[in-house]
Amino acid sequence: MTPTRTVPIPAFLRRNAWDLGIWLLLVALVGYYTTLIPSFGDFQMASISKNSLPLVYLAIGQAIIVIAGGIDLSIGSQMVLSGAVAAQVMDERSFVATLILGMIIVLGGAVLNGIVGWVVNVSAVPDIVVTLATSFIWSGMALVVLPSPGGGTSPGFRELFTGSEFGTGTNYVNSMVMIVIPMVLFVYILRRRRVGLSVYAIGSDRNAAYLSGVDVRVAKIWSYAFGGAMAAMAGLATMAITGIGDPRASVGANATLKSVAAIVLGGVALTGGTGSIVGVVAAAIVLFFLNPILSAKGIDPNTAQVMEGSLIVIVMMIAGYSEHRRRRAT
């Protein structure tokens, strides 16, 4: 009964079981994939890590907002907007210029979505309604900035995300580094810095957080700002992979749903307060990875979509049921 004596390793395993499980699932899927295709090498590694970048970024952003007790239905539209703006302003520019522009876009994404967080605070309208509305603003703006797919960026900027100036190749180091950097950064911010802890706190028990002196409104705005920054990163990554901007709203809507699926699979409770970025990153890669696996199995994309959706429903049911059990226990 007393929590005073804990054996370190089992407790660590127990508390991080979901993260470990999802990483093991990823490893298992990679192992399985190698048996499905004739040869598995650097090219496949590069393809998987590079192409999962946008979803990884979106999932990290969505995870932070959901951990804080919200949800952002506009995160995919923000990605589309950022990609469109980037393709428009970066075309024909030098690497240094595109790098600076990229940073400005990420900062801009943070500021814009921070304002959305502020709107949620002052309006007291549920997050889901506010962000559904803002999603139309962002997708509309994307089409204003870039009416049809086009634009471009510097080869160096493409190489930064994809490991190749042409967006395709066998170098997987760059894209893996680009996965690891935000993951480590946000694990540090969320678990070690006060601002990150306050994000967990308002999602876990807003009242307790308030009573212990946390500024719950500022924490909410930060969660949206982090989410907006990651959505902008996702837009940059998409543009770097394809080489052009794509302003279609359907791309954003689809991406939003996948980001929610990824965080649920990654162990983030939709009720807020729990979950870790480490699990979410693995879950986003797993979710992306289902595409090549199912196509290697010869399953047509439509059926694949049905399977993907069913999988998400099952995961949500398991997560929901265990949450229900936990609440009933006390």
Next chain:
Amino acid sequence: MSTTLLKTTGIAKRFGPVVALKSVDLEVAAGEVHAVLGANGAGKSTLVKILSGVFPPDRGTIAVNGEPISVRRPRDAMSAGLATVFQDPALVPDLTLDENFRLTRADLPSIRESLARFDLASLDLNTPVSEIPLETLRLIDLARALSLDPQVLLLDEITAALPADKAEHVFDVMRTQRERGRSVIFITHRLDEVIQLCDQATILRDGANVATLDPGAGGHDVLVEAMLGAVPERRETKRSTGNARSDGAIALKAEGLVSGDHVKGVDLELHAGEILGVAALEGQGQERLFELLAGDRRPHEGRILVDGSELRARSPYDAISKGVVLVPADRLRALLPNRSVRENLAATFYNRITSWLGTHRDEPQKVDGAIDRLDIDIRAQGRVRQLSGGNQQKVVIGRWLAAGFRTLLLFDPTRGIDIQTKQQIYKLLRELADDGAAILMYTSELPEIPQVCDRVLVMYDGQIVNEQDGPQATEQSMLSAAHGLQSAESDA
């Protein structure tokens, strides 16, 4: 003997139409342990929340060391030297202890020192708060509050449900603060603690301070009397039956019910034809007990027998089908607020399979019967939401009249209801009991019990500590028992 450390003048607060605090003047000297006492609804917790910055007062001033301060957020209170330990610890459940301390910029060495004092030195600070028992959390929260080195430490029912050895640590802290010339505001239901520990006690009644006295001087009776005010002569009540108790068959029986920390072993027998009252201070497990009996939750231990057969409810539906129905505290939760009176009364029929094929045949008659019997004012035909509280409550009771039941559970049925409707409800309950229904009623208004109930059970800390004859019970005798003073006049 010493200077005033904290002084409030004319603190007032209302929530919509409800006046929580009329005007509170509180004066706490340096080096003083000051109790704030009062019955349910007297305004204790509102006062604590204002002093802690949970919400600002409507009127009134707060001064620390003679300096007026503005407390609009919890942080304001902390920086003014007021630290509070709330009844529910303000620790975030999904973070570890260490993360919680980091979040609030708490002084870790100081916390460790306090934890060592509380025999918690070996506590692993990397444990998530959700895995730590509540009683330990209270002490941890206290350690965190102490790390702020507060001028005034506010303890809101910290010793409720705290075992004696742990409560002793709290008392020790209170004494130390006093020796250091700091003040403690202590809110508790345990009068023994007040008498032993407190230098002064301020009594609140109906949102105002009515007395400040030295609790050591007078003993329990003086404190209880001050809380109740001038005890009004007990209204003579006309109860239709002399001694209905124990005559009827046992309609509902609970054996050793346990549910978490809330209900810790409750046995009770409810007979057909009797009205059994439950009296308790807030948060003694009565909510949970009613949830268990109504089938809203399953007990962790023990069993519930309805007419001799065990109730193993998966949902309230199972209890209802055995004739056990609940009138909950929150009326609108039990109603379909945007539907008409008629639809609400008929809602309990919807489950019957025959109603799938259209209107249940006798539905209109039963609904009319309920409306007549309860004298529900149905001029407001539209929505139940628009009815007065009293009429809403009648609709809740009326739907069970229409549907039929054998055991009626009522949780604080007359809260916020005018006196006339109250009388109608009392009369109706008595008629129902005379017709053979078994009725269990919790009420926060103690004067109702001698008027309405045949017997009364007093709950304290998750257990039934006392049973009294209903008509003979006095507010004083029930309040003493409800404060855990078991020895004092246990059976009137």
